[in-house]
Amino acid sequence: MDGTVLVADDDRTIRTVLTQALTRAGCKVHATSSLMTLMRWVEEGKGDLVISDVIMPDGNGLDALPRIGKMRPGLPVIVISAQNTIMTAIQAAEAEAFDYLPKPFDLPDLMKRSAKALEQKRRMPKAAVIPPREAGDDLPLVGRTPAMQALYRLVARVMNTDLAVLITGESGTGKSLIARAIHDFSDRRTAPFVVAQASDLQGVDGPSSLLQRARGGSIVFDEVADYDEDAQARIVRLLDMMGDSAPRVMATSQVDLSQRMESGTFRQDLYYRLSGVTLHVPSLRERVDDIPLLADHFLAKGERETGNLRRLSPDARDLVRSYSWPGNVRQLENTLKRLMVTATEVEISRAEVESVLGNQPAMEPLRGGGDGEKLSASVARHLKRYFDLHGGQLPPAGVYQRILKEVELPLIEIALDATAGNQAKCADLLGINRNTLRKKITDLDIRVTRRRKLM
Numbered sequence: 001m002d003g004t005v006l007v008a009d010d011d012r013t014i015r016t017v018l019t020q021a022l023t024r025a026g027c028k029v030h031a032t033s034s035l036m037t038l039m040r041w042v043e044e045g046k047g048d049l050v051i052s053d054v055i056m057p058d059g060n061g062l063d064a065l066p067r068i069g070k071m072r073p074g075l076p077v078i079v080i081s082a083q084n085t086i087m088t089a090i091q092a093a094e095a096e097a098f099d100y101l102p103k104p105f106d107l108p109d110l111m112k113r114s115a116k117a118l119e120q121k122r123r124m125p126k127a128a129v130i131p132p133r134e135a136g137d138d139l140p141l142v143g144r145t146p147a148m149q150a151l152y153r154l155v156a157r158v159m160n161t162d163l164a165v166l167i168t169g170e171s172g173t174g175k176s177l178i179a180r181a182i183h184d185f186s187d188r189r190t191a192p193f194v195v196a197q198a199s200d201l202q203g204v205d206g207p208s209s210l211l212q213r214a215r216g217g218s219i220v221f222d223e224v225a226d227y228d229e230d231a232q233a234r235i236v237r238l239l240d241m242m243g244d245s246a247p248r249v250m251a252t253s254q255v256d257l258s259q260r261m262e263s264g265t266f267r268q269d270l271y272y273r274l275s276g277v278t279l280h281v282p283s284l285r286e287r288v289d290d291i292p293l294l295a296d297h298f299l300a301k302g303e304r305e306t307g308n309l310r311r312l313s314p315d316a317r318d319l320v321r322s323y324s325w326p327g328n329v330r331q332l333e334n335t336l337k338r339l340m341v342t343a344t345e346v347e348i349s350r351a352e353v354e355s356v357l358g359n360q361p362a363m364e365p366l367r368g369g370g371d372g373e374k375l376s377a378s379v380a381r382h383l384k385r386y387f388d389l390h391g392g393q394l395p396p397a398g399v400y401q402r403i404l405k406e407v408e409l410p411l412i413e414i415a416l417d418a419t420a421g422n423q424a425k426c427a428d429l430l431g432i433n434r435n436t437l438r439k440k441i442t443d444l445d446i447r448v449t450r451r452r453k454l455m
Contacts, residue, residue, distance in 0.1 A: 001111075003048035003118045007031040008038040009080070010057055018051065021107060022114065035059035042068055047075065049098075049117050051110075054081040054088065062088070065095035076117040080105060086152045090185050093156035100156075102149050106449045142297050143290035147282040151178075158277050159186040165250040166257070166274050169281030172330035175252040176222065178281055183218040188248055191217030198231040207238035214247035221251040224274065225260055232267045239273050249274065262395065284325040284332065291321045291332070298333050302340040310340050315350035323357060379407070409444050412437070421449050 005027050007018050015031040022029045030046065032038055035056040041047055050068065052061040061079060068077060076098035081088050083102075092100035098117045101110055143149070158165060159182045167175045176195070183193045194214045201207055210219065221227070221235060239249065251274045260266035284291055295317070299310050312320060325331055338356055339348050383403065387395065412430070419425040423441075427434040441448060 001025040001027050001115045001118055004028040004030065004046060005114065006038055006041050006047035006050045007052075008035060008050070008056065008061065009033065009053040010055075011053070014053075014080075017107065018110075021111060025111060025115075027114075027118075033057065035061065035064060039064060039067065042075065043071055045072075049114060050075060050077040051114065052077060052079060054079060054083060062091050062095055062097075065092075065097060069096055076120070078110070078113060078117060080110075086155060086181060089149070089152035090156045090159070090181070093153075094185070100153065102144050104144075109449045142293050143287055144293065145282075145287040145290050147287050148290060151279060151281065154277070154279055155182060158182070158279075161277075162246075162248065163276035164274050165248075165276065166278045167250065167252045167281060168256075168278060169252075169254060170283045170328055171254050172328035173281040173283055174329050175254070175281050176220070178279060179218070179220045179250045179252065182250065183248065186218075186248070188217050191215055191247070193218050193220075194247075195220045195222050197222065198227045201231050201234040201238070207234055207241065210238065211242065211247065216245045216247055218248040218250060221249075221274070223253060224251040225253045225255045225257055225266065229267075232270050236267065236270050236273065284328050288321060291325070292317060294329060294332055295320055295336060298336040299340070302337060306340055308340050309346050310343055310348055311346060312353075313347045313349055316348050316353045319350050319353050319357075405444065408440065409446070412440060412444065413446055416446070416448055423448065 001022070005018075005022050007015055007022075007029060008031075009015050009018075010033045012033070015033070019029045019031050030041060032041075033056070035052075035058050038050070038052060042050070052064070054061045061081075065077060065079075068075060079088075079092045079097045079100045080103060081092075081100070088102070089100050098120075099113050101113070155178060165179070165182060167178050169175050180193065183189060192214055194210065194217065196210055196219055200210050203209075224232075224235075227235070257266055257271050257275070261268050261271045284294075295312060299312070303309055320332075327334075335353075335356055339352060342356070343349075343352050412426075415426050415429050416423070419429060423437055424434055427437040430437065440446075
């Protein structure tokens with residue numbers, strides 16, 4: 001790398017580590033804990049790249065982005081932040097940041113993004129910037145795990161396009177919240193947001209009436225997999241009749257529509273019309289580290305609404321984190337709402353959590369349970385369901401490779417995660433040749449990041 005990098009962060013450790021890493025890579029570095037100093041450097045024409053924290057002692061890094069863009073239109077800015085909501089990613093994208101990384105970040109990943117930023121010209125700023133939401137916003141789109149941060153970035157990239165969006169995920173994960181966020185922070189935010197049901201499509205004027213209600217805003221077909229054949233046909237006709245001022249089309253589904261399509265219960269032409277971009281909202285089982293963050297969010301929300309101060313004891317927090325949460329974020333929120341009322345002390349005990357969860361289904365730890373279902377039995381159950389969905393007909397040819405890929409991809413990803421991205425260790429763990437692992441990483445399009453993390 002070659003160039004001068006301006007680093008602004010109030011954490012001395014981060015400033016030191018970034019300065020050392022960027023200097024070793026061949027860059028000159030100016031580091032500061034002051035946003036005012038950073039802005040003075042920018043105004044003086046210093047720097048080829050800015051790496052800035054959001055919350056600084058004397059200001060907000062995101063608020064400074066429009067000023068940086070006006071003073072230095074070609075200067076790329078990489079935003080790093082310990083804030084864990086979707087709004088940080090959206091605001092960074094809308095303010096034309098070159099990139100956004102949550103804390104803790106992977107140092108090698110940040111170095112790669114810095115190199116890319118130094119090689120490319122920054123995009124021209126957009127005409128309008130969506131104003132940030134108030135800090136008290138109730139959207140529970142909170143999470144610092146890689147799965148949620150990837151989702152945030154994808155939402156920020158697609159929200160101002162006209163592509164149809166299919167949002168998938170289990171019940172209670174927040175699919176409708178993602179749809180609402182895409183609308184509320186897009187350039188359609190002043191137009192109507194319409195959540196459609198199958199009944200809205202009935203009658204001769206159903207589709208045209210729905211289009212009129214949306215008036216260039218957004219239409220969301222909620223749980224579209226539940227629509228019968230007639231309703232699906234009406235959606236296709238509605239999509240075909242839309243003109244230049246058509247609304248943004250989104251759909252949600254908690255089942256795999258591609259499987260429904262293969263089994264003949266979901267129209268192929270509708271599937272391809274709705275799946276311009278597919279966003280998967282992970283279950284809580286897929287982002288265990290976010291559970292304490294969400295719990296704190298809901299307890300803080302409950303305090304604002306009821307005036308009751310509550311917090312989880314360490315034992316209660318451990319139980320909440322290890323519970324399987326089959327109802328996902330919605331179940332977690334409802335559980336904590338109940339505990340806000342029923343808990344007798346400020347600190348919620350493990351026994352109180354057990355009492356509430358004891359009346360709910362699937363109370364099993366995510367780890368440890370030696371009496372759980374064997375992997376072979378789980379795979380057999382899913383394969384049987386896959387064949388059954390074809391209604392007595394054989395699935396399309398190539399089942400063997402498709403199934404192997406379905407198993408191989410998460411196995412390699414999890415093994416890489418467990419070995420912090422070290423491919424030599426991962427190959428040893430899997431018991432395969434390192435060259436074989438590299439080929440599989442390429443063939444399966446797996447992103448590998450060495451995970452030296454900074455808080």
